[in-house]
Structure formats: C-alpha cells, structure tokens
Amino acid sequence: MSVSALDPMTLHYHVEQLLARYVHCIDGDELEQWPMLFTEKCLYRVIAKENADRNLPIAAMYCDSRAMLSDRVISLRHANIYEKHQYRHIVSSLRVEARADGTIDARSNYVVYRTRTSGATEVYNAGLYLDRILVQEDRWLFAEKQVIFDTNLIDALMVLPL
Amino acid sequence: MIKESVDALNQPWPQPLQGFAVPYEVFTSKDIYKREQDAIFRGDTWNFVALEAEIPNSGDFKATFIGEAPVLVTRDPDGGINVMQNRCAHRGAMVCREPRGNAAHLECVYHQWAYDLKGKLLGVPFRRGIRGQGGMPDRFALEDHGLDLLRCETIAGLVFATFSRQVAALRDYLGSTVVQAIERIFNRQIEVLGDQRQFMHGNWKLYAENTRDPYHASLLHLFHNTFGLYRASQRGASVMDETGKHSLLYTIAGTTDEKVDKEIYKDSRSYDTAFRLQDPSLLFGRTEFEDGVTLVILSIFPNVIVQQIANTLAVRQIVTRGVDRLELVWTHFGYVDDDSEMREIRIKQANLIGPAGLISMEDGEAVEIVQKAVIGDNGQSSYIAMGGGHAEDANHLVTEGAIIGFWKHYQRQLGLTSRNVRN
Numbered sequence: 001m002s003v004s005a006l007d008p009m010t011l012h013y014h015v016e017q018l019l020a021r022y023v024h025c026i027d028g029d030e031l032e033q034w035p036m037l038f039t040e041k042c043l044y045r046v047i048a049k050e051n052a053d054r055n056l057p058i059a060a061m062y063c064d065s066r067a068m069l070s071d072r073v074i075s076l077r078h079a080n081i082y083e084k085h086q087y088r089h090i091v092s093s094l095r096v097e098a099r100a101d102g103t104i105d106a107r108s109n110y111v112v113y114r115t116r117t118s119g120a121t122e123v124y125n126a127g128l129y130l131d132r133i134l135v136q137e138d139r140w141l142f143a144e145k146q147v148i149f150d151t152n153l154i155d156a157l158m159v160l161p162l
Numbered sequence: 163m164i165k166e167s168v169d170a171l172n173q174p175w176p177q178p179l180q181g182f183a184v185p186y187e188v189f190t191s192k193d194i195y196k197r198e199q200d201a202i203f204r205g206d207t208w209n210f211v212a213l214e215a216e217i218p219n220s221g222d223f224k225a226t227f228i229g230e231a232p233v234l235v236t237r238d239p240d241g242g243i244n245v246m247q248n249r250c251a252h253r254g255a256m257v258c259r260e261p262r263g264n265a266a267h268l269e270c271v272y273h274q275w276a277y278d279l280k281g282k283l284l285g286v287p288f289r290r291g292i293r294g295q296g297g298m299p300d301r302f303a304l305e306d307h308g309l310d311l312l313r314c315e316t317i318a319g320l321v322f323a324t325f326s327r328q329v330a331a332l333r334d335y336l337g338s339t340v341v342q343a344i345e346r347i348f349n350r351q352i353e354v355l356g357d358q359r360q361f362m363h364g365n366w367k368l369y370a371e372n373t374r375d376p377y378h379a380s381l382l383h384l385f386h387n388t389f390g391l392y393r394a395s396q397r398g399a400s401v402m403d404e405t406g407k408h409s410l411l412y413t414i415a416g417t418t419d420e421k422v423d424k425e426i427y428k429d430s431r432s433y434d435t436a437f438r439l440q441d442p443s444l445l446f447g448r449t450e451f452e453d454g455v456t457l458v459i460l461s462i463f464p465n466v467i468v469q470q471i472a473n474t475l476a477v478r479q480i481v482t483r484g485v486d487r488l489e490l491v492w493t494h495f496g497y498v499d500d501d502s503e504m505r506e507i508r509i510k511q512a513n514l515i516g517p518a519g520l521i522s523m524e525d526g527e528a529v530e531i532v533q534k535a536v537i538g539d540n541g542q543s544s545y546i547a548m549g550g551g552h553a554e555d556a557n558h559l560v561t562e563g564a565i566i567g568f569w570k571h572y573q574r575q576l577g578l579t580s581r582n583v584r585n
Contacts, residue, residue: 046518050261051356057509058356058494060518064510067441072513072520074440079384081524153489154360157526158518 003102003135015096015106015133018140023089026161031076034161035069039136043144044069046162048152049127060149060158072161082159086115089162091129103143106131110147112162114155125151125162164583167541170194174581175573181547182566186539189365189532194576195485201576202464203229203482206329208315208322208336210466210479211235211245213493215319215352221264221279226491227481228323228465233312234258234268235321238279243316245323246281246309257309268309281309317341318348320466320477336462337403343410343460346451347470351498355508358492360517364529366464366480366488367572372525373461373478374409374568376400376559377548382528385520398457401555406567407463407575413559415456444514447473447507461564463571471521473504474511486533492516 003011018037025033038044047059063069076082094108107130114124127149134143147162163183164176170185171194177183188194203209209228216224217237224235225248232248234257250257250270257270257277267284268277276284283304291297314323315332322332333341362369372378376398398413439445449456450473460468467478475496481489492515496508514521546569549561553570556563573579 048356048358050359054356056354056356057505058358058512058516059509060358060516062509062513065441065443068444071439071441071444075385075520080520081382081384082527083530152357152359154358154517156360156362156517156530157523159523 003098003104004100006098008096011098011104012094012096014140015104015131016094018133018142019091019094019106019108019129019131022142023091027087027089031073031160034073035066038066038069038142038145039134040066042066042069042142043146044142044161045145046147046149046158049148049150050152052148060154061161069161076159080159082157083117085117085160087124087160088113088115088121102134104131104133106133110162122155123151124155125149125158127151127162163545164543166583168543169541170578171197174579175543176583177580178545178547178583181545181551182553182569183543183545184569185541185543186536187541189368189536190485190539192485195365195482197576199229199482204231204325205575206324206326207464207575208324208329208332209464210320210462210477211314211323212243212321213319213352213354213477213495214243214316214321215354215495216262216493217243219264221266222262223258223265223268223279224262225258225260226479228312228325229482231325232256233323234309235314235323236268236279236281242280243314243321244280245312245314245321247312249310250275251283251307251309252286277309281311283307283309318344319352320344320348320468337405337408339401339403339410340408340460340462343458344468346453347458347468347475352475352495353498353500355494355496355505355512358494358516359489360492360526361483361487361489362526362529363486364488364533365486366482367568368529368532369480369488369490369525370461370464370568371565372528373459373467374400374411374564375562376411376413377562378528379559382524383521385514396559398559399555399557400549400559400561400564402553402564402567405571406553406564407571409459409461409564409567411459411461411559411564412455413457414454444510445472447511448504463568469515471515472511473507474515475508476515488529490517 022037044063045059046061051058089112091108091110097105110129111126112124113121115121130146131142132144164178166176168176168185170187175185211226212224212235220237220239222237234246234248236244248256248258252275255270255272257268274287278284289298312323396413400411402409458470465480469476476492476494479491483489546562546565549556549563553567554563
C-alpha cells in the first residue's frame with residue numbers, strides 16, 4: 001500500500017485504527033501485543049513536557065527497540081511489585097500528515113484515567129502523542145511514539161505504558 | 163515485640179530488650195507533623211534546595227520548598243547564591259510563581275513591589291502617593307522590608323539552606339563521611355539532564371526509612387537480581403555520621419557466586435535465574451569510579467538523597483505535603499565532560515530509576531502499603547532489629563542499623579525519649 005496514494009480521510013481512518021489498537025491492547029491487558037505495534041528498531045519515549053520544553057533528555061521510559069519494549073512487559077509481569085490498577089485511555093483531536101518519504105506524522109491528545117483497587121478513578125496522566133507511523137507489509141506500525149506528558153507530578157509510580 | 167500502646171508525642175516510646183520500636187502514630191499524627199515542621203524543617207538542620215548547575219547564570223532562579231515553606235533560590239549578578247522566603251514583605255503573596263526561570267529582578271504581581279536578586283526591596287509603586295494623596299507613611303524605609311533571607315551554604319555544587327541562626331556550619335552538620343561521599347560524586351562540573359517528580363501517599367519518614375534500608379533492596383526490587391547490580395551476598399556497607407541522622411549505603415560490584423546466592427535466597431521469591439533481558443543494551447555502561455563502588459545511596463537528613471546507581475546520578479529532594487503525602491523531585495545529572503556515548507548510557511539507564519524506574523518504582527508501593535496499614539494504629543509500634551537492633555554501622559547489607567540511627571536522632575531533635583520494657 002502506498003501511503004501517499006491514500007486520500008486524507010482514509011489515511012486518518014487507518015491512523016485512528018492503529019491508535020485504537022494501541023490503547024485497547026494496553027487497557028485490555030494484552031500487553032504482550034504492545035511491542036508488536038512498533039517497528040523492530042523504534043523509539044518509545046515517555047517524557048515530561050517540563051523536560052521536553054527545555055530540550056533535556058531524561059525520560060521516564062526510553063526504549064529504542066521492540067525488544068526493550070518486551071523487556072518492560074516481562075518486568076511488569078514477573079519482577080515489578082505494584083498495586084494492580086486499570087488504565088483507561090481516551091485519545092482525541094488527531095491530526096495526520098503524510099510525508100514525502102512514505103511515513104506519517106500523527107499528533108493527538110490523550111488522557112489516561114487510572115482506577116486503583118479501591119475502585120476510585122482519577123485522572124492519572126494527560127499529554128500529547130507525537131507519532132511517526134509507517135506501513136510494513138500491510139501492517140501499520142509506530143516507528144516512533146513520543147508521549148509528552150503534562151502531568152509531571154506522577155501519582156506513586158508509572159509501570160504500565162502510556 | 164512491643165504490645166503496649168503509647169502516645170508518641172507525650173510519652174516515652176517503649177523499647178524491647180533487643181531491637182527498636184517506633185510508634186506508628188509518628189506517621190499519622192497531625193500534631194507530630196506540625197512539630198516536625200518547626201523542630202526539623204525550620205529547626206537546626208540544613209535543607210537541600212538546588213544544584214548550582216540549575217542556576218548557573220546571573221538572574222537564574224528556582225522555586226522550591228523547605229518543609230512546607232516556599233523558598234526561592236537565586237543567582238545574583240555578583241555570582242552569589244541567595245535563598246529567601248518566597249513571600250512578599252507587603253501582604254504575603256508568593257513572589258515567584260514559576261518553578262524556574264531568569265529575571266533581572268523579582269516582582270510581586272499583586273502591587274508590583276520589586277526586589278533585587280538578593281531580596282532587597284528596590285521599589286514600591288505610589289510610595290510617595292499621587293498628586294499629594296496617599297503614599298507610604300514617613301518612617302517607611304525600603305531596607306526594612308526585604309524578603310526574609312535564609313542562611314545558605316554550598317558544598318561541591320549542592321546548595322543547602324537553613325532557617326536556623328545557630329546550626330553548625332554545613333560541613334560540620336554533614337560530617338566527614340558524608341562530605342567525602344558528596345565530593346566523590348560531585349568531583350567535577352555537572353550538567354542537569356532533566357527532572358522527574360512523583361508523589362507518594364505516605365509520610366515523609368517512610369521514605370527516609372526506605373533509603374536507609376539495604377535489607378529490602380534484593381527482596382522488594384526484584385529487577386536487581388538479574389542485573390547483578392545488587393545482591394545481599396554482595397559486598398557493601400551501611401555507615402552513618404556520628405549522630406546517626408545521615409546514612410551512606412553502598413555496594414561494590416564484583417563477581418557474585420550463583421550457587422551461594424541460590425542457597426541464601428532459596429526460600430524467598432527473589433531469585434529467578436530464568437529471567438533474561440531481550441535487549442541488554444539497557445545495562446551497558448562504563449566503570450566510572452576507580453574504587454569499584456557501583457551503588458551509593460546517601461541519605462542526608464532531612465530532605466535529600468544523593469544516588470549513584472551504575473551510571474545514573476541523581477539527587478532526590480523530599481518535599482513534605484502533609485502528614486500522609488510526600489513529593490520527590492529527582493534531578494538527574496551527568497558531567498559536563500561526558501561524551502555523547504556516556505550521555506546515551508545515562509539516558510538509557512534512567513529507565514531503572516525514577517517513578518517509572520524498573521528498580522526504584524517499588525519504593526512508592528512500599529511507602530503506601532505502610533501508610534495504609536498504620537492508620538488506626540491503637541498506639542502500636544514497629545519492630546526494627548535486622549543486623550542486631552542497634553544504631554551502628556555494618557560492613558554488610560543485612561542490617562537496619564541506619565534506620566535506628568535515624569529514629570534516635572529524630573527523637574533527640576523533637577525532644578522525645580524511650581524507656582525499656584521487660585517482655
């Protein structure tokens with residue numbers, strides 16, 4: 001499929017579907033699928049806006065390969081200790097732009113609500129997704145996902161991916 | 163274990179024959195929290211407020227807290243550092259409303275009272291009135307209404323401040339063990355790589371305990387074991403300053419004996435040799451220090467921890483936000499002379515620490531599970547005895563001695579006492 005041949009609405013549809021797959025996979029506890037939504041060499045960076053605005057490099061999560069993403073999943077499944085919680089992502093205001101090299105830039109807002117074992121739901125994290133997407137063998141994948149979060153006062157800890 | 167109940171503020175804490183007992187009420191009482199704000203954070207202590215590298219240039223400022231008091235740290239045109247209460251001398255408004263920035267002078271938005279970077283009041287609008295009406299009274303003098311200055315001192319690029327007029331000089335307050343540990347890490351010019359902030363639903367002293375506790379590391383942080391960054395069978399030590407209030411915990415990497423480790427851990431869930439990283443580049447690093455020490459947790463009373471974990475370097479500032487809420491501000495740094503590969507190493511290894519840290523995230527959970535369970539404490543106490551139950555240094559890591567050192571100093575600082583109980 002040639003991305004540049006797609007009309008804007010179809011392009012928008014495909015990117016929205018990828019984002020929907022992404023959030024359902026995390027919220028639906030199918031985390032083993034999460035790394036498969038990325039290219040093998042990729043960038044997943046979860047960074048406070050406070051640092052991004054100042055061009056400072058420290059991120060809460062920084063993975064530059066699909067294997068590192070898998071390692072995070074294995075760690076949260078088998079090593080890390082934390083109170084079980086449920087994320088609910090809401091993504092909106094998506095803007096999509098096709099690039100000449102066949103990749104796609106996408107920008108959207110997100111909010112993650114978190115529900116703890118007490119049953120209380122709160123706004124856990126809000127921010128911006130800056131994504132670079134491409135198509136490999138008919139699969140839409142993230143080459144880059146930058147999660148630039150406004151909520152730089154993190155409630156307790158961050159273990160599930162945003 | 164101590165069974166009798168105690169009023170932690172007004173009665174001596176009952177102590178067992180072996181070990182040390184802390185009344186859980188210290189984590190939940192608003193009266194005790196208030197006493198701490200006065201006796202500790204506004205008392206004879208030095209509190210970390212900034213790294214010099216955060217305010218390198220004239221006009222740079224950083225807003226932060228000592229206890230609950232908002233303070234401002236500035237770099238003035240003479241290159242000096244000033245710490246002052248972030249509160250207008252007029253009617254108490256917060257003067258600086260951003261976390262950091264650069265300004266030629268400070269100005270309160272409410273009535274535009276202007277101060278220089280040393281806190282001196284420069285000007286007051288309508289001081290002489292308008293067209294002969296209004297104005298300040300005749301004895302008003304600018305020099306009587308500056309921002310409240312705190313004593314401040316720096317060591318190796320760390321800035322500390324105090325409300326106290328009588329606390330000893332900073333180097334004496336820290337003591338030689340702590341000074342050496344600071345100078346070992348801050349041995350040349352640093353650069354800030356970024357901040358991370360988190361809050362925990364728990365009392366600040368639960369985090370103070372946690373950072374003085376080498377016992378928990380290989381049992382709660384299960385990622386350690388597969389890294390070989392930390393095992394209880396590794397060589398290390400837990401030492402304090404003379405007063406017991408500061409704690410230095412360190413480990414020396416080296417080859418560890420897998421058979422020995424398996425024997426030690428056989429009854430615990432901690433040892434999982436099946437776990438291997440698919441992308442081990444997370445752990446790539448360099449030996450930075452010739453002494454072979456690869457992990458340092460330096461806990462400086464009351465409000466800052468300096469850490470070296472492999473190639474991650476950071477300070478963690480504790481901000482108290484109420485009896486059951488603490489904030490942690492992590493400032494990560496490297497050295498100005500790091501090459502780009504070293505910088506990348508630090509950025510990648512930062513996955514291990516901070517609020518999303520593969521190693522450190524459980525500390526948030528540990529603080530919260532204690533706070534949740536000590537509510538409704540009925541005057542009961544904890545039991546701290548690993549390593550023998552005394553406030554003493556150890557040349558190993560299977561100890562809670564530094565936690566006891568913290569509590570004994572805490573009691574002295576608040577004018578509290580203990581009594582022995584026969585069990």
